[in-house]
Amino acid sequence: DAMVIQNPRYQVTQFGKPVTLSCSQTLNHNVMYWYQQKSSQAPKLLFHYYDKDFNNEADTPDNFQSRRPNTSFCFLDIRSPGLGDAAMYLCATSRDDKSNQPQHFGDGTRLSIL
Amino acid sequence: GDSVTQMEGPVTLSEEAFLTINCTYTATGYPSLFWYVQYPGEGLQLLLKATKADDKGSNKGFEATYRKETTSFHLEKGSVQVSDSAVYFCAQRAHDYKLSFGAGTTVTVRA
Numbered sequence: 060d061a062m063v064i065q066n067p068r069y070q071v072t073q074f075g076k077p078v079t080l081s082c083s084q085t086l087n088h089n090v091m092y093w094y095q096q097k098s099s100q101a102p103k104l105l106f107h108y109y110d111k112d113f114n115n116e117a118d119t120p121d122n123f124q125s126r127r128p129n130t131s132f133c134f135l136d137i138r139s140p141g142l143g144d145a146a147m148y149l150c151a152t153s154r155d156d157k158s159n160q161p162q163h164f165g166d167g168t169r170l171s172i173l
Numbered sequence: 174g175d176s177v178t179q180m181e182g183p184v185t186l187s188e189e190a191f192l193t194i195n196c197t198y199t200a201t202g203y204p205s206l207f208w209y210v211q212y213p214g215e216g217l218q219l220l221l222k223a224t225k226a227d228d229k230g231s232n233k234g235f236e237a238t239y240r241k242e243t244t245s246f247h248l249e250k251g252s253v254q255v256s257d258s259a260v261y262f263c264a265q266r267a268h269d270y271k272l273s274f275g276a277g278t279t280v281t282v283r284a
Contacts, residue, residue: 063216090270099279100277101262101274101275101277102217102274104271104272107270109270114270149216149217151217153270156269156270158204158205158266158267158268158269159205159222159224159266160205160266161205161207161219161222162219162272163219164209164216164218164219165216166216169214
């Protein structure tokens, strides 16, 4: 009964080769988030969607983009991955943006860059 | 700005020992507070939460109480198991969509 599903769990790409990570949810939540987590660090928010409204964090590199074609799916596109983009990428959802609502995370996609 | 400070690890314990991980926060207003757990190679799982002062969150033997007077949300468990070995993140969510995470505390429980 997984609620936030990320595919694939492990992704290997080449330096500079575009890559797309996917996330789907069965919770029918309004908000979907993408985080980057490097080893031994807390997750860092890249951007989020509230419904179709996209909100980019100020320090997210232009190399990272996102699409949300419908309520259930959200994609993270890395246009030209560099070695520094190797990390775990976490998708999360929340019902809305009220402070008392927790975020529900997927198991993540671990991205390696060759 | 809003921030969370949690006890740095790593923490190593024997099975059945008592676990405390300290967490304090700074925020304007009254945030909701959360503890997340991350097992090796997995995403974050919500462990427990509290949304107002004096609320106690509890789950799987873990507890934390929202203390407004000390701006704290310390995590405790009376008797840890090997399966509790993980990284624990304290987090707050104040007036907008953002979760502010602490740095994480790695806990290792030895049999």
